Amino acid sequence: MTQTFVTVDKLSVRFDAAATPAVEDVSFSVDRGDRVALIGESGSGKTLTALSILRLLPGGAERAGDIRVDAKRVDQLDPAGLRDLRGKRIGIVFQDALASFNPVRTVGSILIESAVRHSGLTPEAARNRAIDLLDDLGVPSAEDRFDAYPHQLSGGLRQRCMIALALINDPDLLIADEPTTALDATIQAQILELLRERSRNKTLIFITHDLVAAARLCNRAILMRHGRIVETGALPDMLNAPRSEYGRELVAATPGATNTEALLDSSATAAEPAPLAVERISKRYAVGKSWLHALRSVSLSVVDGEILAIVGESGCGKSTLAKSMVGLVKPDRGSLLVDGVPVANTAADRARLRSKIQFVFQDPYSSLDPHWSAIRSVAEPLRVSGASRGPAGREAARVLERVGIPAAMHQRRPSAFSGGQRQRIAIARALAAQPEVLIADEPLSALDRTIQKRIVELLLELRRQSRFTLVMVSHDLELVGHVADRTAVMYLGEIVEIGPATQVIDDPKHRYTAALVAASREGVAPRGETPSPVGERVGCAFAGRCPAAIERCRRETPSLTNIADDRAHACWNPL
Amino acid sequence: MAAGSAAANLMLRGGAGLVLLMMTTSIAVVFVGGADPSSGNLDNRLAAPGFGAMLGTDQLGRDVLVRTLAGTAWSLCAALAATFLALLIGTSLALVAAELGGKVALAIELAVNSVITMPGLIIAIIVIAVIGQGWLPIVVTLGLITWPIFTRVILAETLSLKARDYVAASRLVGETRLRIVMFHYLPALRPTLLVMAAFHFADMLIAEGALSFLGLAAPLGAPTWGNMMADARPYVFSAPWMLLAPAAAIVVSVIAANLIGDGLASRFRERRT
Structure with missing residues (x-):
């Protein structure tokens, strides 16, 4: 049963009325269970597009166009509805977990707060759920790490905690915004694998510049450049026959991408280097x-x-x-x-x-x-x-x-x-x-x-x-x-x-x-x-x-x- | 072995008992009893042992027994402190050399060899010439001259400990060097250290006596065994008790220290087998 979950219709974002828009005329829809990759280089507007869905655009940005989640217009949500949307129904994993966590709060307290507020759990139940989740996400000795401040954790662990925060209220949609860019290659592979596993029965919007990573996680890709969508298509087919110029460039720039099998294989082995x-x-x-x-x-x-x-x-x-x-x-x-x-x-x-x-x-x-x-x-x-x-x-x-x-x-x-x-x-x-x-x-x-x-x-x-x-x-x-x-x-x-x-x-x-x-x-x-x-x-x-x-x-x-x-x-x- | 362990216990108890006995009589007579080792009766000089003074009097009419007992506190404490100082310096340097190795170890070995090469007596004369006589200078001098023996022995033993698998295992789980030294090396070195300290203590007693005898340790006239023997030199034949009392005290305390050392050694040896 497919059912449209998120619709973005003629979205434009501009920061200055005179300047060229950062996002222009972007339309797409995401069905429930869909796994969509928003691919583009930096400045292509992919992150702004995703943030628009949560009404999280930075100050000074002007938005035009219509965004609906479950057929409800996002810009017409009341504060309670918006909180529910951001906290419960959509989980987001940001690129830089260090910048996204409040540095004066322990990771655990942030997780508990979210679970108490959005899922209505008691603090104890929230604590248990958070620890279980961290454990599940491969945070070693989760109970000890629970009271750590973000800066006390390694980049990989912080990103796992970030994913935990995104998942703690069991959202329907997971948005991952370049979740691995700030990490080194081996941790990247682990985090991607984790996301793949954890988003299995969810809808996923994965923002990346990495075609290979996109092919591993998603079944559909939207290529963006200069704020516009230049190509949409299924993955991994797009790797074999990109239609747009940018698509061809991207594939050419990805080593070994001409052979889908090899690409997916090599990505699989690259994903798990020998311990x-x-x-x-x-x-x-x-x-x-x-x-x-x-x-x-x-x-x-x-x-x-x-x-x-x-x-x-x-x-x-x-x-x-x-x-x-x-x-x-x-x-x-x-x-x-x-x-x-x-x-x-x-x-x-x-x-x-x-x-x-x-x-x-x-x-x-x-x-x-x-x-x-x-x-x-x-x-x-x-x-x-x-x-x-x-x-x-x-x-x-x-x-x-x-x-x-x-x-x-x-x-x-x-x-x-x-x-x-x-x-x-x-x-x-x-x-x-x-x-x-x-x-x-x-x-x-x-x-x-x-x-x-x-x-x-x-x-x-x-x-x-x-x-x-x-x-x-x-x-x-x-x-x-x-x-x-x-x-x-x-x-x-x-x-x-x-x-x-x-x-x-x-x-x-x-x-x-x-x-x-x-x-x-x-x-x-x-x-x-x-x-x-x-x-x-x-x-x-x-x-x-x-x-x-x-x-x-x-x-x-x-x-x-x-x-x-x-x-x-x-x-x-x-x- | 029961017989061995009984002998070891006997030695340990005997040695410790002797030291304890000497210390307590010394404290009781001189410090609690208030007998003054320096006050003499010039009318009663060089008196033979008898009822007035049990071990006789010296050339100034001072009671030899009281002076010997007063010397006990001085000599035992000086030897003990010197032993402790030598052990502290020697063991620390050995542990540092063993654990860090490389240039640090070379430097420490160089220091060991240099100090061993230098004649101890000359160092003692220089140190005392510079900082003067007294209890603390003698302790420092003895400690500074004799620490290399600890470094030698402890370094060799620590190097063999360092090669043990359990030390490697500790490093593999991330134990720091300091903790490895404190919790793996030192407990294993304890038997060696205790036995060495006991024998070193005996050596220090003799060394302190010798330096005092030469007038290099205690101030002139202070009641120490070495000083007393120096005083006795002109009267060896006319008043032999002046020499015999402090000499006997040195012999007894050295025997006591050796008994303790032997006792400890055989006890540790048994535990090991």
Whole structure:
């Protein structure tokens, strides 16, 4: 059932009777459930058009034309009707959230006020709704942020709060006015995704200069230039066949826009950069006069939400790789990227890294301070992030219970716990920091077989409860291979094969992987010794032990080559 | 081990008991009892131990027991304060060097080596020549000469702590350097610090006695063990009690400090295993 919701008829806005109008003769209508993009460069009148709908034009602007919402003329609304329109039926997300929030009021109080006034809630109910909403919108520890002033929040968080304010009274129409322009690229993508999700059963007017963003969110576009509409049409068709000159310019200016599929695809991947990635990192250690190459130009992206296993014999560089992913090892070359943005060696970047990534150490006997009680260790990340003793303690106790440490044991020191229990405590500490990615560096090798299995089950269970991306480093292909989504196999500082875990194990391409599988299944050790990682070498690292080495293997070093979208190996003579 | 721990307890109790006993008698006799270590009876000079003066009198007829007890307060407090000062300077610099590393650590190591190279006695003579004698100058001098031993030991131990996974884990969750030092390093260093302090205290007692003996610490005539021994030098054979009383006091207190140190050390060792 389509029903006209907003009609704009012959709208003109001018600031000075003599000057050319800022908006001229603009007419369009928006049906309920419609998702319309108002696209244009700055000064094209798109924002003024949207503000007119709410009668929010700046002072000195003269408006002509007819705007109706639900068939009622906006310019004839009484103050109560106007308040209802602005506060309840239409939510607006402004470009600059910092400028749009009252700086002397906490974010929470503004949200509560709106919900109390427009939805008639009691302050308590309003508070609960606001916190739920912030939570829903991905504001971490919403309850704590609730009493923050706008300037205390990051740009991304402020914009989320702004969206919360727009959504708190469950409006029918959401107007988003360049909501991502003031944000950096990765946050932009997150906010767009959020808007897409949250406006699903609403009418949306999305104001932007970004064709790609428009194509992701909307099904219809109105192109504006110099205050006039130059083209209207459906998305994404407009990308393929723009009719107006401006439309063609815009498409031409958007890289890769000639192919709709590619554009939408690339926008999808650009929207969610890998939460964690390393690019061509190398690390070597001096051994006498020679160098031990722990990592040789390794690149690896962690896919959001996956379980990634990094497998290899001891000394293959897997721990070095894992530690460089959290900044514990500084690579000599290459970069570490969080959400697609390189991590520099600054306090701010280190903070960004550790807010996202946590680490479980290999040896639970050294990863807990022997003088600290279990609960104190787990509360540490909470205390660091500013929680006071009481709440931090309660939260730590909750996390400890989740990993299976009963309350009666919380006050004990590590010496009172077994290896498996200590590893549980170490996992609890990492999880208390609420990471998006948890890297576990051989969390099992110090433990016996049955405990290993239980720790793996615990990690999987925790992951089901609070979704995080898990990177597991292990020498045991069989153990992690079956729980992982993807497996990367490392040999002497390089990734020799990577792909979906089951494929890698059941149908290995690299002969080293095959040897590992055989070793774990049949106890057949790969023949030959692992060559020394010290010094330079030519050719494939595995050539000396490989049953199928050909001449080329000894001359040229194979690099990781894709054989499918999600599979790659580094072998000249694959299985 | 029960036997070991019993021996450790015995040493700890014995040492602490001796120190306590010396302090309380000193306070009781001199400060509460009002016995004056400086008042002498010139008619009763160099009297042998007996009923009038239990440990005899010196060349000015002053009671040797009263002077020894008065010296207890001076010497123990000076040694204690000097130990504390050395520990404070040495440990702080060690923690800073370990945590910051780089040029700061190099500078601190240079300072350690410089101070260790310099002959302590000469520094003491210079310091006292400049700022004069007295309780505070001796404390400051001893502290300034002896802190490097703390830096050496604590730096090495802190560097090994710094490499522990739990310290890395703390850094990963965003713990500040200061909090890592306060809450991870210091509790782990406590056993070492306590044991070192006990032995250092014994060293400081001897050093203070030596400096006083040379006339570099206490003002002339002040009742300190070192001064008393210096006074006794001409009368070693005619009035040996003048030397034996302060010497015995030094020996007993040094033994007490060593007992405490040994006791602490073996107790911590047991706890660790």
